[in-house]
Amino acid sequence: MKKIMHPYDITHETDMVEPLDYNRQSRLKDVDRSFKAEITNIIRLTDMEKLFQIRMVDDNDWQRFTFLPGQFVMLELPGYGEIPISFSSSPTIKSTIELCIRKTGKVTEALHRAKRGGIVGLRGPFGTYFPMEQMKGHNILLIAGGLGLAPLRAPISYVIENRADFQNVNILYGARDPSNLLFDYQYEQWNRIDDITLQVIVENPNKAWTGPVGMITKLLDDVTVPPDQTYAIVCGPPIMFKFVCNRLNAMGIPMQRMFVSLERRMHCGMGKCCRCNIGSSYTCIDGPVFDFWTVMNLKEAI
Ligand SMILES: Cc1cc2nc3c(=O)[nH]c(=O)nc-3n(C[C@H](O)[C@H](O)[C@H](O)COP(=O)(O)OP(=O)(O)OC[C@H]3O[C@@H](n4cnc5c(N)ncnc54)[C@H](O)[C@@H]3O)c2cc1C
Ligand code: FES
Numbered sequence: 451m452k453k454i455m456h457p458y459d460i461t462h463e464t465d466m467v468e469p470l471d472y473n474r475q476s477r478l479k480d481v482d483r484s485f486k487a488e489i490t491n492i493i494r495l496t497d498m499e500k501l502f503q504i505r506m507v508d509d510n511d512w513q514r515f516t517f518l519p520g521q522f523v524m525l526e527l528p529g530y531g532e533i534p535i536s537f538s539s540s541p542t543i544k545s546t547i548e549l550c551i552r553k554t555g556k557v558t559e560a561l562h563r564a565k566r567g568g569i570v571g572l573r574g575p576f577g578t579y580f581p582m583e584q585m586k587g588h589n590i591l592l593i594a595g596g597l598g599l600a601p602l603r604a605p606i607s608y609v610i611e612n613r614a615d616f617q618n619v620n621i622l623y624g625a626r627d628p629s630n631l632l633f634d635y636q637y638e639q640w641n642r643i644d645d646i647t648l649q650v651i652v653e654n655p656n657k658a659w660t661g662p663v664g665m666i667t668k669l670l671d672d673v674t675v676p677p678d679q680t681y682a683i684v685c686g687p688p689i690m691f692k693f694v695c696n697r698l699n700a701m702g703i704p705m706q707r708m709f710v711s712l713e714r715r716m717h718c719g720m721g722k723c724c725r726c727n728i729g730s731s732y733t734c735i736d737g738p739v740f741d742f743w744t745v746m747n748l749k750e751a752i
Contacts, residue, residue: 484526487505487572489567489569490546491566495633496631499551499597503546504546504548504580505547517579519580519582519604520577520579520604521536521575522574523535523537524576526573527561528570531556532573533716534576534716536711537606542608548603550632574719577733577737578735578739579739580709587614587616589618590607590609590674590680590681591680592621592622593621593623593686594624594686595666597632597686598686598687599623609646610646619646623666624686625650625689626651631650649672670698671703679704682709684709684710692752695710695742706744712728712752719734720735728750729749
């Protein structure tokens with residue numbers, strides 16, 4: 451049985467890397483301005499999640515709205531409120547953004563009742579991002595649990611579009627049961643790309659399920675990567691971060707090369723309202739993307 455490292459242990463030589471020079475402070479711009487946008491299409495993914503395709507009403511607004519994988523937008527549904535949602539599409543698609551939204555409460559339930567042509571407000575983009583430039587030339591593990599595939603879909607698209615810049619890419623995705631799987635219509639397409647391997651696991655299979663069964667960490671049993679040549683992006687519920695990131699650390703991957711996206715309740719999205727703090731950090735401007743080393747040193751981050 452493999453030994454699981456305590457997060458604070460620094461026993462691997464590969465842990466002794468310099469802190470990464472990724473963008474810790476979001477690029478704040480146009481924060482007070484809300485862009486008027488239109489819902490152009492709505493795709494039902496599961497009973498709980500829908501994918502919203504949204505475009506700016508004024509085409510000129512795109513120039514001021516460049517985002518990076520891992521960032522989020524404050525989405526306003528007039529009359530209901532404003533919520534933070536991660537970009538779920540490629541930043542290179544200039545005409546449309548895609549947001550995958552789970553129905554959980556007041557605003558998200560109202561959004562699930564919205565129709566094509568509905569008008570919404572967008573503020574942002576906000577937050578730190580996955581340091582894709584820094585990851586170039588390396589192997590990448592893209593790991594998601596449940597709704598975590600929504601934010602992970604942006605770096606997946608980025609890697610696919612810049613395939614030659616990266617070494618081997620492993621996408622690992624775990625869900626509770628087959629009916630919870632997001633974006634299953636894309637799995638075949640992702641798997642067909644050279645040196646991209648997608649593995650999907652569920653905890654509770656149905657009769658039709660022929661794939662692996664269990665927790666997401668089980669998929670890591672079959673992954674062999676040179677730890678000093680590998681980065682990982684992990685998106686999902688906080689409990690998953692501990693299990694997955696500790697396991698990756700046991701494989702020799704430094705915590706500074708693992709990136710996670712944290713969630714807190716947010717109001718302003720721009721470091722003004724103090725709603726989203728973790729200790730002295732604000733999730734909206736110092737995050738939501740943090741390296742796992744930082745997360746382990748932030749009290750009550752996960
Ligand atoms: C940076 C960031 C990115 C996000 N990306 C996505 C995304 O891509 N897709 C998506 O579906 N959701 C995402 N969320 C979560 C989303 O913002 C919340 O689900 C939403 O704000 C709930 O609003 P509501 O009015 O529907 O629910 P409310 O009526 O406000 O709350 C319903 C329930 O959800 C809980 N809740 C609300 N917000 C959060 C939160 N931030 N974290 C944990 N629990 C919460 C409440 O405590 C309550 O129990 C993200 C959150 C953050 C901070
Ligand atoms: S949401 Fe206001 S400070 Fe972060």
